[in-house]
Amino acid sequence: MPFFEKRKRRSAVGSGASNSPPPEPLPPPPQTTQRTSEASLPQSNAAVLRHRQLVFHAQLAHGSPTKKIMEFSNVKELYQRIAEAFGIPSSEILFCTLNSHKIDMTRLLGGQIGLNDFIFAHVKGHTKDIMVDKTEPSLGLTITDNGAGCAFVKRIKEQSLIWQTKEINIGDQIESINGKSMVGSRHYEVAKMLKEMPVSSRFMMRLVEPKKSFQDIAPRGASKTAATKSPVLEQDPSLVEAAIDKGGKKATLRLKKNGPAVVEEVEDDSWEMDACYKVDDLLESFMGIRDTELATTMVDLGKDKHDIDDFALAMDDALGEFEFPDEFVMDVWTTIETARNNRTQQQQHP
Known part of the structure; x- marks a missing residue:
């Protein structure tokens, strides 16, 4: 018997294997313009309405004054607010790290931000074209994206093919492959394209490095030390209680692609x-x-x-x-x- 009988059966229906007529579509939900008051919601949902009052602090990772960031519900809006604060296009932001200005993928901003996290935005720096000879099936690359159309290198496996190509570094944006733009592509689309490159083929990658501060300019693998900025949080007094750790839980702002951001308590x-x-x-x-x-x-x-x-x-x-x-x-x-x-x-x- 195949795995997931329900899944297979549904696929058969979707492919036209059944002669049954398709079900009638459900009517659209009724439209309403009624505003939901915070008092009428449970406390967890009230936090959704109040999260826009949260104020985070950010710097450009290569060096800048500190700016206040607020009024965002997802990663794209966050990047837009950071760009507005620093007077740059949002497309210039490659990714953000939390509580460290260094290119440290363990501190990469993902779907959650601690309510007392400090944000460092890494922006575009030098562009470079790298020719890669694919001499084995695996390149040794792990790719992620920033949720706003920028795929970049998150990890390079030691002794892998890419590891031996010293010009490719963690944090580099993959802007194009063989002249085909990857801007706006999700990480899995970029990874699939690289995986499908035939062994023994040669291909060109256009990469964009994150802009570095002077003290961070060093060869890959070299030791770098720098002080980390202490996080600061300003917020409405009604949110103070939500930001306090309770019983081993950490208050975070969870960013969602679909739907509003929400303040959650997460057990470590x-x-x-x-x-x-x-x-x-x-x-x-x-x-x-x-x-x-x-x-x-x-x-x-x-x-x-x-x-x-x-x-x-x-x-x-x-x-x-x-x-x-x-x-x-x-x-x-x-x-x-x-x-x-x-x-x-x-x-x-x-």
Whole structure:
């Protein structure tokens, strides 16, 4: 019997295997112009309305005065607000790191910002054209993107083909491949194009380095030390309570591609967080990308499911564009189940 019987059956229907007429489309939801008052919402939803009062602080990573950043609900809006504050086009921002101006991918801004995090924006610097001879199937690159149309190098495997190409560095934007623009492409699209390059082929990559401060200019792998700016937070008094850590939980602003940002409390050692790390590892091994937000979405889809069929259908509905094979979906489900079961056992036998 094939995996995910429900998923296969739904695919057959979608491909025209059934002669049944398609169901009548559901009517659109009624439109309303009624405003929702904060007092009528539960506290967690009220935080959604109030998050726009949060004030974060930012600098350009290569050096700049500190600016206040506010009024954003997603990553694109955040980049736009940073660009407006510093008087630059938003397209100049490659990525942001939290609480460090260095190109440190462990501090990369993803789908969440701690309420007391300091933001450093890394902007475009030198452009370079690099010729790559693909002498083996794996390049040794891990790619991510900033959520606003910029894919860049997140990790380079030691002793890999790209590692030996010293001109390619972590943080470099992949602007084009063989003259085809990658601007606006998602990281998985860029990774797929590189993966499909035939072995023994030669291709050109146009890369854009992050602009560096004087003390950060050094060869790859050289030791660099610098002070880290202390984070600062200003906010409305009604939000002070939400920003305080309680019971091992950290208050964060979660940015979503679809829907408003929301203030959440996240346990640093929650099973969901452990599952997200492991699913992100699966994404890297399967697709050559790392995407904390995508991994979090997968865990969110699976945490209330009771069997793999339901999880596979939820993955199809929410993430069908990725066309994940059954084997990968099974690995993700197993990872989520293992993390959840481990936490249950720890609670039963502390």
